[in-house]
Amino acid sequence: MFADVIVDVDAPGLSHAFTYRVPNELLDAAVPGACVAVPFAGRELVGYILKTFTEAPDLKKIKDISSVIEDACALTPELINLAAWVSGHYAAPLSHSVRAIIPEAMSAIVCQVVHLTAPANVSQASPAQIKLVRVLEEMGGRADQGILKARCGIDKFAVTLRQLKNRGAVNITRTLEMPKVRPLTVQGLQITDPDDIPDADLSRAPKQAAILKELAKSGGAVRRSDLLAKTGSSSSPARTLVEKGLAEMVQIRVRRKPFKDRPVEAYKEFTLTRNQEDALAVIREGLESGAPQTTLLWGVTGSGKTEVYLRSIAHVLSAGGCAISLCPEISLTAHLMDAYRARFGESVAILHSKLSAGERYDEWRRIESGDARVVLGPRSAIFAPVRNLKLVIVDEEHEPSYKQDHSPRYNARLAAEERARAEGASVVLGSATPSLETFYRASQKEIRLAVLDSRVDDRPMPRVQVVDLREEWAQGRKNIFSRELHTAIEDRLSKGEQTILFVNRRGYSSFLLCRTCGYTPRCENCDVSLSYHAITRTLCCHHCNESHPAPDTCPSCGGPHIRRFGTGTERVEEEVQKLFPDASVIRMDSDTTSRKGSHARLLDQFREGRANILVGTQMVAKGLDFPNVTLVGVISADTALNLPDFRAAERTFQLLTQVSGRAGRGTIPGDVIVQTFSPENFAICAAAKQDYMEFYNQEIANRRELFYPPFSRLINVISADPVGEYARDRLAAFAKSVREKASGPLKMLGPSPAPITRLKGLYRWHLLIKDDESFTLREIIRDVYEGMPPQSRTGLIIDVDPISML
Known part of the structure; x- marks a missing residue:
């Protein structure tokens, strides 16, 4: 074979x-x-x-x-x-x-091990070579190549290692390493033979008798620690029972539960609104049609989409099927997991990158065995080993986080539809602000449409007020908070209500700027300004993680007037504490949520009312339900609007609409205050009116005129190289080969410098290809790519259906 x-x-x-x-x-x-x-x-x-x-x-x-x-x-x-x-x-x-x-901890890998062979051969070596050898000696003369690289911290590690190998100072071997994670077992006790128990005389050994009674009641093996705790016994009586042959020690497999410390709440049965009933009927019709169906569930914020998801999943489970439910952010999984576990109990498994290796292993095996029939997680959960898949839900389907930014650069929304098509399942795409591509498909009857156009219990949509920051500045007010937002926060604090402040940046300030000469510290490896973090007083690049102490004087002119410019989450948090000293504030961004469980802990604290104000980035803009939040403040609506990306207006509209939807979800109506320097922009105007169709009609006309999706398919080809000319020339040759192989004319933009022209020490050029049928084009691009010399393929990235153009 x-x-x-x-x-x-x-x-x-x-x-x-x-x-x-x-x-x-x-x-x-x-x-x-x-x-x-x-x-x-x-x-x-x-x-x-x-x-x-x-x-x-x-x-x-x-x-x-x-x-x-x-x-x-x-x-x-x-x-x-x-x-x-x-x-x-x-x-x-x-x-x-x-x-x-495949989860990394569950796959076998080949490890490259570096061995020190002849240290004497480095007497004429470079400082980098000497440092590598010294570190290798400290590690015992043998080390995993990845660990050695991290420990050395030298530039051009691969080149230095190859030079040492050529000198005969080191050699490299490869070993096959088995999966790192295994089932977790603990010691347990079980009755050896139930028939022997009646004849056992334990009248003088009450502890032994209590242990046997507990084992008999359980009908199987019991964890030794649990058994001793229940009977108040020490290890000695249990050991004696084993010696007498009445009991035996066994290994019991234990599940590592991701949310073992979170209690499961009782499921509350809701009476569906008429809209929800109609939407559920559309989805059920698709499920029962016998053919794969995709439905867009278009519902305003607070309209009860989650309940429709749960009812749809229950329908699938009752028919013996299984379901996958995707959410865009790990930060949302704890909140959703509570609702899913309340409804489906231990039938729910969760998969995401913040789980420990053991937790992920156990969840994967539960899905694989069929013990868990509902899977919840971010984009990678679409690869869960579910059998008899009948439904895939993609919540907040418009979110860019469904697109992976490294190879394979897949979009989980499209992967969900493909998997469902292949396995005869249905797909529900849910959003209050669907992507233009998805809504266009619904408008063309390519997919089904279910609409939730009002909030649950007929609660009103929040009132939105747009504040023109140009007028604020003209009147000499250059504070983070406009008068309107400052007054509104004071009002909520006095009433004991909660506020969310949305900032589209993490950190203390976007960058430092010298008011004397205009100098801004920039990353030496990337063509971006460095972000200032006040707590550590450091300048950080969030692309390559380079970090430096913040200067007290301008490195360019030596002047003292180098100040922070822009507004990040740390800066807003500090300003809130200064203006409202009695308020309790929680800051939620990628810096405060890096530790395992921190997302859920911070959200629980806010939900329980232990803070008045939540300051956060995009992770607070979607999917969260806090009934006591009656005010949402958008510090600056312009951040995403000015990006060099054809989706900038769409992202701005989606973000503003989504974050506005966090207000007024309880019995008290909500207010939203949007601060902007561009109040007349059509995306901001439509978001303020919460009018998706107004935005869609104007943006779809722009897309049609410029031949952007959904009227074309895009492929963005990026070339990166330490030498800018090499990056440009490589991409020009690639473009020439694609044109020669194409049967008809292609719309190509570039090669041109990428919006971020330098990243992690590499100069970047990009080529944007537009086509109305990209399957043939993808085949041509793959053929051209694979036909290039290996050295030319290095540094070339092919991004099909790109989400970000930066």
Whole structure:
């Protein structure tokens, strides 16, 4: 028997499978989806079997599969098909698609180990080479290459290591490392033979008798610690029972629960509104049609979309099916998990990157075995090993976070529709502000439409007031808070109501600026200004993580007038505490939520009323339900509006509408105050009126005129290189080859410098290709890419259906 294996190796352009022979001793284990070790280019690597067959291929030499790694995670046939689609649609190596599916801790990996061989050979070495050798000596002369790189902290680590290898000072070996995580077991006790218990005389051993009674009542094995706690016994009586042969020690598998400390609330049955009933009927009709259906659930904020999701899932479960529910942010999973667990109990599993390796392993296995039939998580949850999938929900389907920013650059919304199509499932795309592409499809009857146009209990939409900051500045008020917002915050504090302040930046201030010479500190590796963080008094680049102490004087002119400019979350938090000293404030951004569980902890504190004001970035703008929030303040609506991206207006409208929807979700009506320097902009005007159709009609006309999605498909090709001319010339040659292969004229913009022209020390050029049918174009681009010399492919990124143009 033979097998096609996708080998997990990073090699540009290597996207096809390789054929291996299956030895007789592996015939039973070498099935499609199995993780295997194979010889490849003189070394042992990990791979996954895509398919097996018996007819001998026409190849001169076929190598044998070395082994099947049974402890590693296997791919289901459905996930193999999905990986192939992701690879084809996004022009990505198939190995990258497989890697996106398998949790890192559940896959076998090949480790590169650096060995020190001859330290004497570095007597004439460079400082970097000497430092690497010194660190390697401190680590015992042998170290994992990744750990060594982190410990050394030197530039051009790979070049330095190669130089040392050429000098004979080090050598590098590769070892196959098995999956790091295993099932967790604890010691337990169970009755050896129930028939022996009646004959046991334990009248003089009450503790032993109590333990046996508890074991008999349980009907199986009991954790030793739980058993001793329940009976008030020490270890000695349990040990004696084992010695007497009345009980035996066993290992009990224990599940690592992601939310073990969060109590499960009782499910509250709601009476659906007429809108909800109608929307649910549309979704159920699709589920019962027998063919894959996609439905856009377009509902204003606070209209009860989550309840429609839960009822739809319940309908699927009652028919024996399973469901995946995607949410855009990890910060939303705890809030949603409470609602899902209240409704479906232990049938719910959660998958996201903030879980520990053990928690992710146990959740994956529960899904794989069918113990968990509902999966909740961000974009990667679309790869959950669900069997009999019947429904996929994509909440806040418009969110950019559904698009991965590294290879494979897949969009989970599109992947959800493809997986559902292949497995005969239905998809529900939910949003108050659908992406233009999705709403256009609904308007063209390509997908179904269900509408929730009013809030639950007929609660009013929040009142929105737009404050023109130009007038504030003209009157000499240059504070963070306009008079209107300042007064509104005071009013809410006096009433014991809560406020959310939305800031589209983290940090203390966007950047430092010298008022004398205009100097702004910029990252040496990236073409961006450095962000100022007040708590640590540091300047940080949020692209490459470079960090420096903030200067007290201008490094350019030496003047003392270098001051913060712009408004970040730290700055707003400080200003709130200064103006409202009695207020309790919570700041929520990526800096305060980096630790595991911090999202849920901060949101719980705010929900419980332990803070009056929540200051946050985009993570507070969507999906959260705080009944006591009656005021939302948008510090500046202009941040996203001025980005060099054709989606800038759409993102601004979506953000403002979504964050406005956090106000007035309880019994008290809400207010929203939007501060802006562009009050006349059509996106801000439409958001203030919460009028999606007004925004859609103008923006769709702009898109049609400029041939942007949904009227075209985009492919953004980026070339990055330490030398700007090389990046430009490589992309120009690529564009020339694509034009020559295309059957008709193509709309190409560029090559031109990318909006962020330098990132992590690399100059960036980009080429934007527009086409009305991108499958053929993707094939051409893949052919051109794979036909390039390996050194030319390095630094070239192909982004199909890009979300960000930066």
